Amino acid sequence: MQQTVLHHFLSKVPEAAAIWSGLLVFALGLLAALVARPERDVPADVAPDPAAEEAARRADLRRYADEVAVAAAGAAQTARRRRERWLTAQAAADRAWRAYDAAETSARRLAGAAVLPEPRTLRTPAEYAARERWLHHAAMAAHWHGDLSARQLADVLAHRNGWDPRRHPAEQEIVLARVVRDRRRAGWRAAAEGEQRAWRDAALAAESARALAVEAFAAAEALHTGAAPIRRTEAVATARAAVPAGRSARFRPARVG
Template identity: 60%
Template sequence: MNTVLSQFLIGVPTATAIWSLLLVLALTGLAVLVARPERDQATELTPVVPPPDDPPPVADLRRYAEEVAVAAAGAAQTARRHRAAWLAAQDTLDRAWQAYDEAETTARRFVGAGALPSPRTPRTPAEYAGRERWLHQEAVAAHWRGELSVERLRDVFAHRDGWDPRRHPVEHEVMLARAVREDRRAAYRAAAWRERVAWRDAELAAEAARSLAVEAYAATQRVRPGRVPLPRTATSAATRPTRATRWHPARVG
């Protein structure tokens, strides 16, 4: 009886130690299993940074710089051509305004002519024929001087739009002065529209030329060793051409 009791007392601490060791190992394995998915998930969420691309060869950079330089030279030539066209359109506009101003001054002299009675002349077939001949001659002369449009000249010969050959030459002179003023006003408005279109084309061409010039310079800098490439800001607001202040005559009508 004493032997059995002694063996029991000796074996209990040993079994307790074994079970304690097994429990510690089980808890350690459970902690590893719980923590491993978090590490895997963290690994999956970490962005994969690709290795930096190799810089392009110098030959490719030089070829690109040459192509951009050719494009920039062509754009500069186009910008100069559009600017020359705009300057020509502006000269045409100035001449059209001057012509209209002269016609307006001439027509203004006949403002009070309607209040005066027409001179009395004998109303004979010869008188009417002379009036018609005078009207046609004056209308043709005004047309050849560039004062009267061909459409207006047709109305004169067709006796349309108030062109009555039986009217007195004084009345015809007033009508011709007003017709010349209206035609020159229309010519001025057409010239003003063409000048605005030419200015817009010149502005766009200048902006394109400036952008290509900046890009060509940056491409040249990238070819040279030891140079820091310039930022690609060729089309930013700071590089856009500013619109020049232009004088315009007062708009008509």
């Protein structure tokens, strides 16, 4: 009899272990669900508090309005900095244009004088030495004013790349004027490209600042009226519609070409 009971008990141990394991897994799963969703602990028959919900919504609106106001202020500062950067680039482009225009006028004037016969001078060593000194002095003065690069000055002093000190100073002056004109033209083109980049950056920053200003105003209105605030995509569309496309054209450079 004892052996039969013992055998029956031993045969039921695996089944009981499986049942207890299942219950343990179920209990752990239920505990995890309750931790993940604590609102299930609240009885279903407890009604929500409208005042608390409204207070939470107002707090969210206030936080949203504050964040957008800070973003709008930062965007406005960025727009001002980029506009100042564009104004600086525009002034640099204007200076580069005036320098190039003066060099072009000088080169054209000297080219017109080239049709005149070359002055007759004695071809003596002293004359050639004087011509070399004139070329070196003119090249160094041009380099001092930023019209010749260090490499170009080195070419002049070493008599490379077509620089011949035996030429008459009138002919050397024409060649030097053309080199200066080409360098100033390249500088003006680089300055004009920098101006255009600065203009695009300023225009984008101004548009972003306008959109954020619209959004900040709408958020402040929503905080007072309790309505849903305007979203950023709608704010951008509103800002673009409110400001005509040609209004920002006054920031563009007046020069053509």
